[in-house]
Each structure stands twice: as structure tokens, then as C-alpha cells.
Amino acid sequence: xxxxxxxxxxxxxxxxxxxxxxxxxxxxxxxxxxxxxxxxxxxxxxxxxxxxxxxxxxxxxxxxxxxxxxxxxxxxxxxxxxxxxxxxxxxxxxxxxxxxxxxxxxxxxxxxxxxxxxxxxxxxxxxxxxxxxxxxxxxxxxxxxxxxxxxxxxxxxxxxxxxxxxxxxxxxxxxxxxxxxxxxxxxxxxxxxxxxxxxxxxxxxxxxxxxxxxxxxxxxxxxxxxxxxxxxxxxxxxxxxxxxxxxxxxxxxxxxxxxxxxxxxxxxxxxxxxxxxxxxxxxxxxxxxxxxxxxxxxxxxxxxxxxxxxxxxxxxxxxxxxxxxxxxxxxxxxxxxxxxxxxxxxxxxxxxxxxxxxxxxxxxxxxxxxxxxxxxxxxxxxxxxxxxxxxxxxxxxxxxxxxxxxxxxxxxxxxxxxxxxxxxxxxxxxxxxxxxxxxxxxxxxxxxxxxxxxxxx
Ligand code: SAH
Ligand code: SF4
Ligand code: F3S
Numbered sequence: 116x117x118x119x120x121x122x123x124x125x126x127x128x129x130x131x132x133x134x135x136x137x138x139x140x141x142x143x144x145x146x147x148x149x150x151x152x153x154x155x156x157x158x159x160x161x162x163x164x165x166x167x168x169x170x171x172x173x174x175x176x177x178x179x180x181x182x183x184x185x186x187x188x189x190x191x192x193x194x195x196x197x198x199x200x201x202x203x204x205x206x207x208x209x210x211x212x213x214x215x216x217x218x219x220x221x222x223x224x225x226x227x228x229x230x231x232x233x234x235x236x237x238x239x240x241x242x243x244x245x246x247x248x249x250x251x252x253x254x255x256x257x258x259x260x261x262x263x264x265x266x267x268x269x270x271x272x273x274x275x276x277x278x279x280x281x282x283x284x285x286x287x288x289x290x291x292x293x294x295x296x297x298x299x300x301x302x303x304x305x306x307x308x309x310x311x312x313x314x315x316x317x318x319x320x321x322x323x324x325x326x327x328x329x330x331x332x333x334x335x336x337x338x339x340x341x342x343x344x345x346x347x348x349x350x351x352x353x354x355x356x357x358x359x360x361x362x363x364x365x366x367x368x369x370x371x372x373x374x375x376x377x378x379x380x381x382x383x384x385x386x387x388x389x390x391x392x393x394x395x396x397x398x399x400x401x402x403x404x405x406x407x408x409x410x411x412x413x414x415x416x417x418x419x420x421x422x423x424x425x426x427x428x429x430x431x432x433x434x435x436x437x438x439x440x441x442x443x444x445x446x447x448x449x450x451x452x453x454x455x456x457x458x459x460x461x462x463x464x465x466x467x468x469x470x471x472x473x474x475x476x477x478x479x480x481x482x483x484x485x486x487x488x489x490x491x492x493x494x495x496x497x498x499x500x501x502x503x504x505x506x507x508x509x510x511x512x513x514x515x516x517x518x519x520x521x522x523x524x525x526x527x528x529x530x531x532x533x534x535x536x537x538x539x540x541x542x543x544x545x546x547x548x549x550x551x552x553x554x555x556x557x558x559x560x561x562x563x564x565x566x567x568x569x570x571x572x
Contacts, residue, residue, distance in 0.1 A: 145182025
């Protein structure tokens with residue numbers, strides 16, 4: 116069974132639902148953009164009459180929206196596909212579709228390793244999922260991977276949470292960080308028109324959404340590729356425009372790139388009441404030598420200067436980051452520099468990753484400089500311990516304060532409590548009758564590095 120590449124023109128319009136009464140399940144492996152794409156895929160499937168169920172084994176259609184940022188993402192996909200083969204052997208009518216970043220990168224490999232997959236689609240054509248399913252049902256397995264996007268696809272989304280929404284402001288990335296596969300699978304930057312973004316936020320607000328998170332791989336370059344009537348709306352201005360939408364109480368965004376994070380954005384954050392006091396600024400490494408090898412475009416001093424700028428302009432700012440340990444050639448001294456920057460920046464939280472070579476990226480070629488696994492694990496452990504203690508100290512310092520929470524729903528840790536987020540994106544569990552989507556004031560009474568406990572205030 117071989118997959119065929121479609122080269123027919125893209126047809127988005129559909130006449131009427133053709134899959135009424137059939138069920139689908141989606142598993143999402145990647146980042147927020149991947150999650151948001153899955154919401155779009157779900158929206159398209161529901162418009163085609165399908166109903167979502169939780170268990171993939173019982174669904175008529177299973178969609179796997181994949182990620183390839185690190186090696187373990189690949190392993191997870193093939194593990195799931197193995198499990199689905201067993202389900203499909205018992206129910207041969209089941210359809211399996213694989214989309215997203217790993218599909219974009221590995222089109223032929225998926226076909227080779229899992230010939231029971233019916234549809235393979237990429238990042239640039241997730242909006243074609245229903246047409247591709249039609250094709251597969253009529254003609255057999257199909258693969259469609261497009262080289263690039265020409266615009267940001269806008270589709271009806273099906274959201275799991277009523278009060279909070281993702282909003283794509285741009286797709287792709289023009290940077291060339293040497294460890295990163297994203298530009299290869301998501302293409303170059305394309306910004307959405309500011310008016311379209313604001314209208315989407317207005318319609319979300321009309322639907323009861325009170326919190327939006329603006330999405331892009333490098334939001335600080337938003338708008339540079341768009342000129343309308345001789346004017347470029349850059350990210351700082353977009354923040355102000357979204358901030359003026361009535362009913363939106365909280366605005367977050369991810370991710371900014373430290374090299375492009377400037378005063379105009381920090382000032383817009385400070386001056387726009389709805390924009391939350393939260394910044395995710397990915398450090399990656401604290402060593403100037405490694406930062407240069409990563410092509411990050413800043414050094415430790417410049418990174419710390421951005422942190423200082425943001426903290427000075429935005430009172431009570433919470434700061435989070437991403438750090439990679441074990442980049443090729445990282446010495447103990449380089450790693451010490453990372454620990455030093457972590458000590459100085461005092462992040463509220465950090466996502467830490469072990470470097471994972473991604474075939475096709477520049478760093479993956481540096482095979483002779485790969486770091487011994489045990490050495491990397493030891494560094495990863497030490498970094499984790501340092502951040503653990505800083506996270507605990509920063510959260511403990513909040514005890515006694517009264518904060519505004521947006522309630523997300525029942526706490527996963529303790530069924531007697533609900534979970535909510537502060538404006539600074541801290542997770543707080545508290546006993547309250549307030550429903551999901553409402554605001555509640557809480558006095559913080561206990562802290563761990565990763566969450567706090569509160570009492571109604
Ligand atoms: N656009 C974002 C990053 C998106 S990828 C930015 O520039 O900040 C999310 C995180 O995954 C990165 O910040 C990085 O820390 C991590 N990451 C990316 N490629 C990786 C790799 N090859 N190995 C380990 N971690 C990686
Ligand atoms: Fe990857 Fe760098 Fe682009 Fe982020 S900015 S997506 S790390 S290439
Ligand atoms: Fe996101 Fe993974 Fe793709 S992190 S952009 S889903 S490779």
C-alpha cells in the first residue's frame with residue numbers, strides 16, 4: 116500500500132456535513148501552536164458532522180497531530196501508531212490521519228513505518244483534512260505535504276475551554292537557531308493582518324472568552340512583513356489594539372525572542388491594563404560561546420539587560436524561560452555560566468531540555484562535539500535543583516498576598532479544590548464555589564516550586 120501525493124488545487128469550501136454520527140479522537144503531541152491547530156482540525160471535523168470522543172481505540176477516525184522538536188516526540192508517535200494498528204486490525208473501517216510537524220518532516224518515513232495510516236498531511240495544509248479524508252475513503256491512502264504556506268489558515272475552531280482562547284498572530288519563523296527544526300517544518304514568517312486579529316478577539320469576547328494568548332514562534336517580529344496603507348503595525352501596537360477589546364481581561368503571548376524584545380513592547384505591556392505581568396523569555400544557554408554557536412543573536416549580558424528592562428517597566432513581572440543543556444561542545448565552564456545567569460535572572464519557572472540532535476539542523480552535524488550522556492544528565496539534574504530552589508523562594512515570597520485568580524476548573528491534585536491562574540500565570544489551588552471562567556480573589560497561604568495554595572479572600 117503506497118501513499119500518493121495529491122497535487123490538485125486546494126479546495127476549502129465544503130457543501131454539507133458528510134460524516135454525521137461518526138466519531139473522532141485527536142491526540143496532540145506538540146506546543147501551543149500544535150494545540151491550536153488541533154482545535155482547528157476538530158472544528159473542521161465537527162462542521163463535517165463528527166463528534167469527539169476521548170478514547171482513540173473506539174473512534175471512527177483518529178488524528179495524531181505530531182511534533183518533532185526533540186527525539187522523544189518521534190518515539191511517542193510511533194508508539195501510538197503501533198497501538199492503533201491493533202485497534203484497526205479489529206475494526207478495519209477505522210481511519211488514521213497523521214498531521215503536524217513530524218509528518219511535515221518525515222512524510223516518507225511515516226509511510227514506510229506505518230503503512231496502515233490513511234492520511235498524512237503537514238503543517239501548511241491542516242485545513243485540508245476533511246478533503247483528504249474524503250479522498251482516502253474513496254481511493255485509499257493519501258499523502259499531501261505542501262512546501263510552504265501562502266497565508267495563515269483561518270478555520271472554525273472547537274475549543275475545550277470556554278473562557279480562554281489561543282489566537283494565532285503569525286506563523287513560521289525566520290530565525291536560524293542551529294538546534295531548531297521549527298523553521299524547516301513551519302516555514303517562514305507570515306503575519307496575520309491586525310484588523311483580522313482584532314476582529315477574531317472581538318468575536319471571542321462576544322462568545323464569553325475573557326483571556327487570550329497570542330501565538331507565534333517569534334512574536335517580536337510580528338508585522339514586519341506586512342505594510343498596510345504605508346504603515347506597519349508592529350507587536351507593541353498590536354498588543355495595544357488587542358488590549359482595547361472590551362471584555363478581554365487578560366492577554367498573554369508566546370514566545371518573544373530575547374534578541375528582538377525591546378522597550379516599546381515592555382512599555383506597551385505596562386501601559387495596557389489587560390496585558391498580564393508575565394513574560395516567557397527563552398534563554399537557551401548562559402554561555403556566550405554556546406549562544407553564538409546556537410545563533411541566538413544575544414549574549415548573557417544582553418539577555419540580563421532585557422530582563423532588567425522588563426522588570427523595571429513592569430512591576431511584579433513573573434518571568435519564565437527555556438534552557439537547553441548539553442548543546443554540542445558545552446563545557447563545564449559553559450554550563451556554569453548558565454547556572455550563573457539562572458541565579459541572576461531568578462526565573463519564576465523554567466522549562467529545561469536535554470539537547471536532542473534534529474537531522475537537518477546545523478548543530479546536528481557537530482557529531483564530534485556531542486556531550487557524554489551521563490555528563491549531560493548530571494548537568495540537567497543540577498540545573499533542575501537550582502531552579503527548584505529559586506522557584507520555591509519566589510513562590511514563598513508571595514505568601515500572605517491577595518491575588519486575582521481566573522478559575523480553570525476542578526484541581527487535578529485535590530478534588531475538593533479548584534485550580535486557577537494568577538495574572539502572572541502562577542497555578543493556585545483553592546476551595547471555592549466559583550465556576551470555571553470566573554474570577555476569585557485568593558490569599559496565598561502555602562507555596563511549592565510549582566504551585567501555591569490559597570484561601571478565598
Ligand atoms: N520559538 C521559540 C521556541 C520554540 S521550541 C523560541 O525561540 O523561544 C521550544 C523550546 O524547545 C525551545 O525554546 C528550546 O528550549 C527547546 N528546543 C528546541 N529545539 C531543541 C532541541 N533540538 N533539543 C532540545 N531542546 C530543544
Ligand atoms: Fe526555533 Fe529559534 Fe525560531 Fe524559536 S526562534 S522557533 S528556537 S529557530
Ligand atoms: Fe511546535 Fe513541536 Fe512543531 S514544538 S512548532 S509542534 S515541532
